[in-house]
Amino acid sequence: MVFAALVIVVSGVAPSAGTPMFDVIVCGAGPAGAIAATVLARGGARVLMVDRARFPRPKLCGDTVNPGACAILERLGLLAPIVPRALPIDGMIVSGKGECA
Ligand SMILES: Cc1cc2nc3c(=O)[nH]c(=O)nc-3n(C[C@H](O)[C@H](O)[C@H](O)COP(=O)(O)OP(=O)(O)OC[C@H]3O[C@@H](n4cnc5c(N)ncnc54)[C@H](O)[C@@H]3O)c2cc1C
Secondary structure (H helix, E strand, C coil): CCCCCEEEECCCCCCCCCCCCCCEEEECCCHHHHHHHHHHHHCCCCEEEECCCCCCCCCCCCCCCCHHHHHHHHHCCCCCCCHHHCCCCCCCCCEECCEEC
16 A cells, blocks of 8 residues: 655745644645644644545545554554444455466
């Protein structure tokens, strides 16, 4: 699993209010952007997350949350709501062009 999102640190000041409207803009609300925005917001940053798609968006996915992703979600306290809806798997076979791995 590879994650990527663009995180912009905002240094501008809103002309009317005199205080920054957002500290950070996160572009892309996939797993990378969502995790980045969560961590930043929990750290006290005012975060705006934007995505070109309207959610829920169509997304090709095998629906597997692997052990590495589970560990990240658990560390963030986000795993518990997922577990009751999940089916555990013991392993997987990846195949293509007549070969298996
Ligand atoms: C067919 C397929 C099946 C997969 N199955 C699994 C699986 O079972 N388990 C697993 O762990 N991983 C799976 N993956 C991999 C997983 O989808 C990626 O690792 C993961 O989505 C990457 O997260 P991300 O946040 O980096 O990117 P994305 O999930 O792609 O999110 C990027 C977001 O940025 C938005 N964006 C892009 N450009 C702009 C822009 N210019 N302005 C604003 N927003 C923009 C997009 O709309 C999108 O919402 C699968 C991938 C594919 C292709």
